[in-house]
Amino acid sequence: MRAALLTETGPIGTAPLRVVELPDPAPGFGEMTMEVTACGVCRTDLQIVEGDIAPRVLPVVPGHQAVGRVTAVGDGVQGWSIGDRAGAGWLASTCGACRFCTGGRENLCETARFTGWDRHGGYADRITVAAGFAYPLPVAAGDFDLAPLLCGxxxxxxxxxxxxxxxxxxxxxxxxxxxxxxxxxxxxxxxxxxxxxxxxxxxxxxxxxxxxxxxxxxxxxxxxxxxxxxxxxxxxxxxxxxxxxxxxxxxxxxxxxxxxxxxxxxxxxxxxxxxxxxVANFTRSDAKAFLDLAAEIPVRTVVDAYPLEEANGALAAVRDGSVRGAAVVTMG
Ligand SMILES: [Zn+2]
Ligand SMILES: [Zn+2]
Structure with a gap:
């Protein structure tokens, strides 16, 4: 699969992301793989790429607002089937056992892991996610419009x-x-x-x-x-x-x-x-509540789409403030 990979942080003007071929990921226990159609671009991605937020692993594929279709489901996954539309956000996993996780504040879990920071994110043709941390998406909206909802x-x-x-x-x-x-x-x-x-x-x-x-x-x-x-x-x-x-x-x-x-x-x-x-991260119940509300209102988005090969340009536009609404990297 193609992926925009960060090997070394640097100013966005030096194009730190390089599109490379990586092996297709396979889902482990409790995980599923999605074919990504669109991934929203967030200021946090820019800060990771430039090193203002130190990457937790390198190389890493940034991106934590991925929308796509499920292509493979690992053992132990319930409630998801191949072909389902899903969204993956910033919160990639939590411990599930600490006082924050059991007290309705999993956003503060000290061993939480994050998409595009601790593990590969959505600036790629495919992403593997913990199935319990993926979201069903409202049917009415298109993939490009849904992507910016998943973080911002x-x-x-x-x-x-x-x-x-x-x-x-x-x-x-x-x-x-x-x-x-x-x-x-x-x-x-x-x-x-x-x-x-x-x-x-x-x-x-x-x-x-x-x-x-x-x-x-x-x-x-x-x-x-x-x-x-x-x-x-x-x-x-x-x-x-x-x-x-x-x-x-x-x-x-x-x-x-x-x-x-x-x-x-x-x-x-x-x-x-x-x-x-x-405001630190979000919980899965925040995500579900907002996605339901966004469908009800309905929330409108204005999207500037960039092909994966122009991911550096999308991040530069975020830094310069030249995006009209939300920047989205597209995989078509
Ligand atoms: Zn974000
Ligand atoms: Zn926890």
């Missing part, structure tokens, strides 16, 4: 929940990339007022078209005190700006796996029971 969508949904936003509340979205484009649709479905802070004028215009109450470039200009905020911009200062825009008791959910330093700030910004929380 699910983690964006978890971030909304971590932020404590309630129906009708005032939500700030700081950064308006692939994940925020999906979470705004959920927030509007919950009849929230959404305030979007992004430096990009194109993103501000898109936010207003989608139904935001307000969009602008500066957190100082947000016209109300927010009940909750989600930050996706990969910049530490944005976290402080979001905190400063909250009313009493508000929560900032930081949706980032890697962030540059957060500048020092006055305790006054945290006083009155404001909270700063990170």
């Amino acid at each position: 969508g699910i983690i964006g949904y978890r971030a909304l929940n971590v932020s404590g936003i309630e129906p009708g509340g005032r939500l700030g979205l700081f950064g308006f990339g692939a994940s925020a484009l999906l979470s705004i649709q959920v927030a509007l479905h919950w009849e929230c007022e959404v305030y979007v802070v992004t430096r990009s004028e194109a993103e501000q215009a898109r936010a207003m078209e989608m139904g935001a109450t307000w969009a602008g470039s500066s957190a100082d200009a947000v016209p109300v005190r927010l009940d909750a905020a989600v930050t996706t911009a990969p910049v530490g200062s944005v976290v402080v700006a979001a905190l400063a825009s909250l009313g009493r008791g508000g929560i900032v959910a930081v949706n980032a796996i890697h962030l540059d330093g957060i500048p020092a700030f006055d305790y006054d910004l945290l006083w009155q029971e404001r909270q700063l929380r990170s």
Whole structure:
């Protein structure tokens, strides 16, 4: 099979991914193999390829938003058959026994493994996944449209929940990339007022078209005190700006796996029971809840498709912010 393989990390401009032939994978016990049609491109992939997040194995095939059809099912797998459409996400496996796994917080399992980081991901013709960590996908949507839901969508949904936003509340979205484009649709479905802070004028215009109450470039200009905020911009200062825009008791959910330093700030910004929380990974129940909700709303995606051979270009576009919606690597 063809796969975009990372052997050594480096700046994306040096094209660290190389498309190579690898042996077709075979499923082990409890695993299944999928033929991948599309794999969403996430900022985390870029950070692994460039080394901001150290790869846990090398060489590795990145990609953790894979959509495809089951081609082989290993022993011990129940509920999946050859030909089924399935999605594979970031969470590749958990121990199933620790206090986090048994307490509804498997996203925090200390021995969790992750797709495209601990094991080969979806920038390839085929991927092998633990069957218990694959998701059935809503029938109505196409493969390309579903791929970006599998990370940006699910983690964006978890971030909304971590932020404590309630129906009708005032939500700030700081950064308006692939994940925020999906979470705004959920927030509007919950009849929230959404305030979007992004430096990009194109993103501000898109936010207003989608139904935001307000969009602008500066957190100082947000016209109300927010009940909750989600930050996706990969910049530490944005976290402080979001905190400063909250009313009493508000929560900032930081949706980032890697962030540059957060500048020092006055305790006054945290006083009155404001909270700063990170969002780490997601649970399988987050995934199922979001995929059901996405089908019900229904969530719309805008996709920029890149053939596998242009995976480096897709990641460069994510870094440059030149993707219109979500970038997707396609295997056709
Ligand atoms: Zn991701
Ligand atoms: Zn565990």
